[in-house]
Amino acid sequence: MPLAALLALPLQLAAANPAAPPVHHGLRGQLEVRAPRLEQAIEVDGRLDEPAWREAAVLTGFSLYQPVDGRPAPDSTEVLVWYSPTAIHFGIRAFEPHGAVRATLADRDRVSSDDYVELHLDTFDERRRALVFIVNPLGVQADGTKSEGGGFIPGANVAPGQNDLSADFQWRSKGRVTEQGYEVEVRVPFSSIRYAVGNPQRWGLQVVRRVQHSGYEQTWTPARRGSASFIAQAGRLVGLTGMRHGQVVELNPELTNTTAGTPRVSNGDGWRYANDANVGGNVRWAMGSDFVLNGTIRPDFSQVEADATQIATDQRFALFYPERRPFFVEGSDQFNVPNTLVYTRRIVRPEAAAKLTGKIGRNDVALLTAMDDRATTLDGSRPFVGIMRLRRDLGTQSTAGVLYSGRTSGARDNHVVGADARLVFGGMYFAQFQAVGSTTSQDGVRRTAPMWEAVVDRTGRSFGFHYALLGIAPDFQTDNGFVPRTGFVQPSFNNRFTAFGRPGGFFERYNVFVQTSALWRYDGFFDGESRLEHRLSANNQLTFRRGWSVSVTPALASYAFDPANYRGLRTAGTNGAAPAPFVPSARTGTTVSSFSVATPQFRRFAASAGTTVGNDVDFLESSRVRRQDWNASLDLRPNERLRVGATYVASSFTRRRDGARIQSLRIPRVRAEYQVARPVLVRVVSQYESTRRAALRDPRTGEVLLTTGPTAGSFVPSVERRGNALRTDWLFSYRPTPGTVVFAGYGNTLTEPDALAFQQLRRVNDALFVKLSYLFRLKQGD
Structure with missing residues (x-):
């Protein structure tokens, strides 16, 4: 072979076999990722076949986090990452050898019952807050934030450390189910997110995978449950440079029109309709990153x-x-x-x-x-x-x-x-x-x-x-x-003990939360008064293989009723005497137990049921009662487009003194959704609320109590209150991107004299609702 050919051979072999991309194995502690910066633009089509993906950094070596941490994940996952000057790209290969992939064509932020992967980006490297991007196997999106510290997040009823899905970002994703599992392609523009100013950038990075058939949650880094922070256990994206965010101005004009109807009060015949049109809008200026x-x-x-x-x-x-x-x-x-x-x-x-x-x-x-x-x-x-x-x-x-x-x-x-x-x-x-x-x-x-x-x-x-x-x-x-x-001071002491089952065993985890608390009047706490309330409970939680869970919670409590809370009640005077202030009952002890069971997320359904029973108190009249609460839920998935969710909750109080049912509440609710296409949804929600509250009575004598009347200083006998209302709302939704929507809906409320009879239903109001909104991006960095 000529010398020139021999010298050229290594270059030819290198061209034919380019260097393998860097692999970052979580279980081996390879948690610092230097993703390549590539001057490429690709189509987000759910197929990782462009040349850029062959150069991307690879994240693998996942481990279990839920329900048991510290073990290698039974499912193989690869996440590819690279970035261009205008966006960061992720490619997900989730292999599934043990069961069927769970995937539906769902509405945005409603993928929690599917298999999914979460991408956490701590773009300020704070170790306490992260942006969260979630995709199911078809690329359906959910997004929001995860924040540790503080209290309940104003945007959603979630505790610190849970995902708050109220925020929506502009990003692209598409996925597909394969013979080996599923693949998803994600592109997050830098102009859609916030990050620190300066070069080079250093971001926290975590990947979480949820597998529904096993109930397992897996993480790229070997995250431990025994830590004050989940976010702080993330890996790192380092060396990010040359990113263009730009100043983005978004205009979002909105037009809404509501036509609401009520019966004519004057003659009880016919309806009166009022139209309320509103033109408004929002402006959003991302002044930088x-x-x-x-x-x-x-x-x-x-x-x-x-x-x-x-x-x-x-x-x-x-x-x-x-x-x-x-x-x-x-x-x-x-x-x-x-x-x-x-x-x-x-x-x-x-x-x-x-x-x-x-x-x-x-x-x-x-x-x-x-x-x-x-x-x-x-x-x-x-x-x-x-x-x-x-x-x-x-x-x-x-x-x-x-x-x-x-x-x-x-x-x-x-x-x-x-x-x-x-x-x-x-x-x-x-x-x-x-x-x-x-x-x-x-x-x-x-x-x-x-x-x-x-x-x-x-x-x-x-x-x-x-x-x-x-x-x-x-x-x-x-x-x-x-x-x-x-007006109170409350100390509380909560202790948790956890035991884990053997790998592959039927039992996986047992938690018991022993909780005790007491409550004093604010001034009484400093004056050395006795406590008004105290409570002791033991919440036992058992998790079994494939996601079955059972919870049992016995609770003991004692209540002393503060007379200041009953100033608006009087007992009827005898022999023409003026009404006397109501004196609540003496300290009362209670014993209540709760039990619940939940199934895994099966391919076509998931269900749960629970009850709370025992001797409790009715705070409105300070009487001893027997309490019974029931709840049940059923989530059906007949196919990948239709979802039907049904719930039922009920509560009742029976006065122990005379056996009278003094309070009852029953609420069945059905929600059905059909996803015509990824941006098009048709939904109906129907909820029946039946309530009954008996007249308040003196727990000692059984006499009806007097409540504050319509004029100052007057008192009138307490009366029974009841209501039976059926509310149904229909909605057509077209939402191709956050901010651009077409909503058209109709809802009405029906009432009837007898609970859940469905015989003498009478319409008491209705409304037709239309909303048009469009998002204009006047300037963007990608």
Whole structure:
């Protein structure tokens, strides 16, 4: 062979066999990924056959996280990653040798019953917050954020560390089921997400895979359950350079029209219809990669689906419903404050609002202003809302923050100022502290009051605890928050013990949460008074192979009824005497037990059922009752396009003194969805709510109690209240991308005299709803 040919041979072999891409094996600790930067543009078609994928970094070596951690994953997964100047690309190969792939053509954010893969991007490398991108095997999307610390996130009814799916990002994905499992292709434009300014970039990266037939959750890095943070156990994307974000301006005009009808009251015949048209819109300015300014004028905050009715097991407190309105949910994690001191559903119908969220160095900045509707005040003035949340990173995962929240109007002013800190230490411990003060002025009276909390938590693999002390003064008020109860001090002590089964065994995990708490009147706590309430429970949770779960919770409690809570009740006077103040019952003990069972997510269905029974108390009249609660759910998947979900909840109180049924609630609910195409959905939701509350009676004598009357100082006999209402809502939805939608819906409410008889139903209202919205992107970085 000529010498020139010999010299050229290595180059020819290299061209024929390019260097293998870097492989990062999670179980081997290869957690720092230097993804290649490629000047390529590809079509997102669900097929990983372009040349760029052969150069991408490969993530493999997954391990189990749920229900048992620290073991190699039984399913093989490969995730490919590379980036261009304008976007980051992920390719997913999920191999499935053990069972059928679960995949449906679902609506956005409704893939939790399918197999899916989550991509977590901690774009500021904070180790406590991440963007979450979720895809099922067909590429159907769910997205949002995961945030650790704070309280319930304002955008959704989720606890710290859970995925909040209220936010929507602009990104592309497509997938397909293969003979070996499934493949999904994902492209996330840099212009759709936030990240720090500067080069090179360093991001946290975690991949989570959910396998429905086994009930297993698997992670790329060997994440451990015995840790104060899941996000902090992510790997790293390093060396990201030359990324173009640009300034993106989005205009989102909206047109809504609602025609609502009610019967004519005057003669009971015919209907009266009122038309309400609204033109408004939103503007979003991504000023760079780390700040976003949102504004809205006369926004549409109508709900395409009503809140599912909840059961108030303790009738003394309000129920929490999640925020769903698009303007408020974006960046809601930056308003996350312990004890839900920011609850934007208090802003009922703003005429205009603006919001600025972003990050300066190690500081989170979040500002919100709104002018609410006149109907929300007694004097007809427009209330002005202002909220400011500032938070600073301390060390690796710890934070400290301050909050100002105010609502001012002609009749009432409320201002809340507070500070909080979360300190993470020792890998599995954190301590959290909060101090808040409120000032409220109304009718010439000014009241100030504090709220404070201290928490210490240990999240070990086999043992953990959560100890807290919370105090809220009687006059503490937050008009922009959700604080259902004031005037108490409550210490609580929760301990968890966990045992794990053998690999491959029928039993996989056992958790028992031993919880005890007590409650004092706020002033009584400092004066040495005896406690009003105390409770002890043991929540036993068992997880079995393939995802079966059982829970058993016995609970003991004791209640002393505070007379201050019964000032509006009187007992009828005898022999013409004036009504006397009602004296509640003496301290009462209760014994209640709960039991529930849930099936795995089978190919065509999943189900659960539960009950709570025992001797409890009715707080409205302080009587001893026998309590029975029931709940059941069934999720059906006849095919990949149709979903039917049915739930039933019921609750009843029977007075032990005389055996009378004094309270009952029954709520069957059916939701059916048909996904015509990926952006087109037809849905019907029907819910029947049957309620009955007997007249309040004195638990000692059985006489009917008197309640506050229509005029000052007057009292009238308590009366029975009942209602039977059937609400049905139909919806056609076309949503090709977030912000661009066509909704058309019709709903009505029917009532009848007898519960669940379906015989004398009478329509009492109806409404036709139409919404048109289009998202214009005037400038973008990709």
